[in-house]
Amino acid sequence: MNSLESLGTKERQFRLPSEAGIAIVFLVVMLGGFIATPNFLTISNMMVLLLNGAVIGFLCLGQSFVLLTGGIDLSCGSIVAMTCVVAALLMQSLALPWQLAVPLVLVIGALAGMVNGWIIERTGVPPFIVTFATMGVAASIPQIITGAESIRVTQIGYSLIGQSRPFGIPFPVLALLVAIVLAALLLKRTVTGTHIYAVGGNADAARLSGISVPRVTLFVYSVSGLCAACGGLIYGSRLMTGYPTAGRGDELFFSIAGAVVGGVSLFGGSGSIVGAMIGAMLIAAISNLMNVLNVSAYWQPLVIGLIILIGVTLDTLRSSRRLSFPWLKSRRERKFAQHDDSLKSTS
Amino acid sequence: MRNNHVMAIGLICSVLALGLSGCNRESGAQASNEAKTLGVVLPNLTNPYYVAMKKSFEDSGAAKGMHVEVSIADNDDARELSEVQSFIQKKVDAVAVNCVSSGPCVSVVLELNHANIPVFAINILPDTDGMKQQGAYIVQGVQTDQKAGGVFIGQQLLKDLGAKANAVIGIVGEPTSTAANARDDGFKQAIASNSNLKVVALVNGKVEETTSLKVTTEMLQGNPSMTVVYSDTEPSALGALAAINQLGLKDKVKLYAFVDKEGVKQIQSGDILRAGAIQEPVRLAQLLVDSVSQQLAGKQPSAMVNSPPLLVNKANAAEVVAQAY
Numbered sequence: 001m002n003s004l005e006s007l008g009t010k011e012r013q014f015r016l017p018s019e020a021g022i023a024i025v026f027l028v029v030m031l032g033g034f035i036a037t038p039n040f041l042t043i044s045n046m047m048v049l050l051l052n053g054a055v056i057g058f059l060c061l062g063q064s065f066v067l068l069t070g071g072i073d074l075s076c077g078s079i080v081a082m083t084c085v086v087a088a089l090l091m092q093s094l095a096l097p098w099q100l101a102v103p104l105v106l107v108i109g110a111l112a113g114m115v116n117g118w119i120i121e122r123t124g125v126p127p128f129i130v131t132f133a134t135m136g137v138a139a140s141i142p143q144i145i146t147g148a149e150s151i152r153v154t155q156i157g158y159s160l161i162g163q164s165r166p167f168g169i170p171f172p173v174l175a176l177l178v179a180i181v182l183a184a185l186l187l188k189r190t191v192t193g194t195h196i197y198a199v200g201g202n203a204d205a206a207r208l209s210g211i212s213v214p215r216v217t218l219f220v221y222s223v224s225g226l227c228a229a230c231g232g233l234i235y236g237s238r239l240m241t242g243y244p245t246a247g248r249g250d251e252l253f254f255s256i257a258g259a260v261v262g263g264v265s266l267f268g269g270s271g272s273i274v275g276a277m278i279g280a281m282l283i284a285a286i287s288n289l290m291n292v293l294n295v296s297a298y299w300q301p302l303v304i305g306l307i308i309l310i311g312v313t314l315d316t317l318r319s320s321r322r323l324s325f326p327w328l329k330s331r332r333e334r335k336f337a338q339h340d341d342s343l344k345s346t347s
Numbered sequence: 348m349r350n351n352h353v354m355a356i357g358l359i360c361s362v363l364a365l366g367l368s369g370c371n372r373e374s375g376a377q378a379s380n381e382a383k384t385l386g387v388v389l390p391n392l393t394n395p396y397y398v399a400m401k402k403s404f405e406d407s408g409a410a411k412g413m414h415v416e417v418s419i420a421d422n423d424d425a426r427e428l429s430e431v432q433s434f435i436q437k438k439v440d441a442v443a444v445n446c447v448s449s450g451p452c453v454s455v456v457l458e459l460n461h462a463n464i465p466v467f468a469i470n471i472l473p474d475t476d477g478m479k480q481q482g483a484y485i486v487q488g489v490q491t492d493q494k495a496g497g498v499f500i501g502q503q504l505l506k507d508l509g510a511k512a513n514a515v516i517g518i519v520g521e522p523t524s525t526a527a528n529a530r531d532d533g534f535k536q537a538i539a540s541n542s543n544l545k546v547v548a549l550v551n552g553k554v555e556e557t558t559s560l561k562v563t564t565e566m567l568q569g570n571p572s573m574t575v576v577y578s579d580t581e582p583s584a585l586g587a588l589a590a591i592n593q594l595g596l597k598d599k600v601k602l603y604a605f606v607d608k609e610g611v612k613q614i615q616s617g618d619i620l621r622a623g624a625i626q627e628p629v630r631l632a633q634l635l636v637d638s639v640s641q642q643l644a645g646k647q648p649s650a651m652v653n654s655p656p657l658l659v660n661k662a663n664a665a666e667v668v669a670q671a672y
Contacts (some may be wrong), residue, residue, distance in 0.1 A: 011452075011565050021403040037569065038571075039568055039570075039571065042568075043566040044568065045565075045569075048564045048565065048568050052560075052561045052565070066402030080666055143392070143393060147392075147398060148392050148393045148394070148395065148398055149398070149558075150395075150609070152609070163593055227504075235557050237562060238557075238589060238593070239557070239560060239585065239589050240554050240589075241486075241556065241585070243556060244583070245393055245555050245556070245557075246556070246557055246614055247557070248555075249553060249557065249558050250558075287561075287565075288565050288568075290563050291550050291562050291566050291569060292566075292568055292569030293569060294547065294549075294550075294566075294570070295455060296522075296549070296571060297520075297522045297523075297549065297550065298522060298523075299549035300551070306445060318633065
């Protein structure tokens with residue numbers, strides 16, 4: 001206990017956030033881009049980077065909630081496709097005004113996520129299997145409805161979501177910023193946030209201490225579905241088309257990779273929204289940089305893979321103290337300190 | 348006791364399976380007694396190209412009094428093979444294969460050769476060297492002359508810009524596909540006559556609107572002097588078009604692309620997408636069904652049909668849009 005107390009005192013003197021490692025990798029990539037080409041670190045390209053990264057950002061945000069409880073959501077990319085098409089259908093076939101269609105699509109996305117949560121919670125089937133199944137279902141629905149044809153949206157107002165630039169910043173980026181702030185506050189400052197970490201840390205202990213695990217499960221999958229619907233709306237409104245292949249590319253993989261690169265554990269219980277967002281932006285930045293630099297398409301997946309591997313390896317070695325930076329405190333020590341703090345606060 | 352249960356269940360399952368397989372054989376025999384059956388394997392039905400091709404196969408088959416059965420391989424080579432195996436079980440009279448990818452497709456052809464079922468290949472053909480090595484053969488290959496499409500677009504670009512114009516060109520492509528690469532080769536060959544036209548970048552649009560939107564914006568950011576974008580696939584063309592619009596470059600950057608119906612409409616109404624080439628899946632399927640009916644009637648069709656795509660520009664867009672897929 002003595003050693004824990006002494007660590008706690010050290011923490012108060014100097015506390016480097018656990019996201020620092022991956023943030024440094026991110027900065028190195030940005031700096032590398034700046035040196036490599038004058039066209040990378042320009043305001044207009046940063047806006048393009050953020051805009052192109054917004055959908056992955058949203059998916060990564062939703063995925064982080066699910067990962068924090070120890071689950072995984074493989075259906076988010078397909079929900080993007082489904083909501084993208086459903087939005088277009090509501091506006092074109094049912095002639096709903098976009099102001100009504102958009103909130104309706106968000107609700108549909110959240111409900112689709114909730115179905116995942118409900119099945120997982122009721123049946124106890126592993127999230128990987130349940131969301132893998134709904135991935136297929138959600139991907140098929142738009143294809144069945146439209147016969148795989150894309151649907152053009154003619155309501156100009158819909159383009160405001162993906163194409164407007166209030167204060168010179170693309171709207172999806174602003175929306176993502178608001179979502180990040182809300183999500184971070186929710187996880188840090190509310191009881192629900194604590195419950196999410198608790199369920200991810202140890203579901204049995206959480207249940208025994210009176211936390212409603214089913215409610216938390218429903219909540220996180222709904223958030224993931226809602227975030228996927230935001231992605232579907234952004235894609236749909238940027239292209240003014242609903243088409244069934246939206247979000248079926250690298251999005252799912254990048255959403256998981258972004259969160260994990262940013263320090264969210266695949267086994268639940270640890271990580272932060274800010275970290276996950278830095279991870280998502282790191283991936284967005286690398287993929288943007290390579291196209292700005294005209295890197296051959298054959299090389300791009302290799303480079304993305306290697307940078308992620310090197311970044312996460314350095315961060316993990318640092319955390320497990322196999323690689324020591326004397327000026328950085330290890331994550332394990334901080335974990336003990338946090339544990340100590342939480343013991344104090346609960347007693 | 349428990350073992351007995353397991354054995355009983357196993358026995359019931361085997362009896363059911365045998366019974367069901369008996370049913371299958373009967374229906375297969377029935378089919379061969381009536382009209383001739385053509386089995387068709389297509390990679391997917393998410394691409395409108397294959398949706399149009401499927402419909403054309405069914406319509407042209409019906410017109411020739413043929414029964415057409417279409418299977419979808421879900422972009423998976425292994426699945427394509429298993430779909431073909433089920434055609435063999437059904438004893439169809441001929442099979443038309445649209446390969447998912449050329450290399451693995453050779454095994455699909457070989458399987459049908461062993462079963463003595465005539466194989467026709469459409470659109471994406473099996474790898475020729477691979478077929479030679481393994482002794483596989485097809486009756487006929489029907490394909491779009493991809494390179495000719497690229498050449499048409501390149502020639503139109505030269506015509507639009509004038510003989511001695513300067514331009515920096517970027518390609519939104521699909522570098523892992525040989526067909527798309529052939530389209531690029533044709534385009535580059537056509538513009539080679541003017542050394543002031545320079546291709547400086549090739550990004551991978553992955554034949555998807557969203558990916559293409561993303562990579563085209565990035566390519567244009569990285570190359571501020573770019574004035575022409577060439578897209579070698581139809582979905583990428585729409586993504587590239589949105590990218591040019593959303594970066595506010597519509598007065599500066601022009602787009603040339605392989606197009607589908609939506610692209611043809613854009614050529615007709617807009618000012619960014621200047622010209623394109625459109626494939627004719629309906630025509631390819633018609634040509635193939637004609638050859639199948641020749642073969643079944645005992646005539647030998649030609650080994651290869653190269654059908655050039657159609658050049659679309661402002662002049663003929665209104666005409667083409669009605670028959671576009």
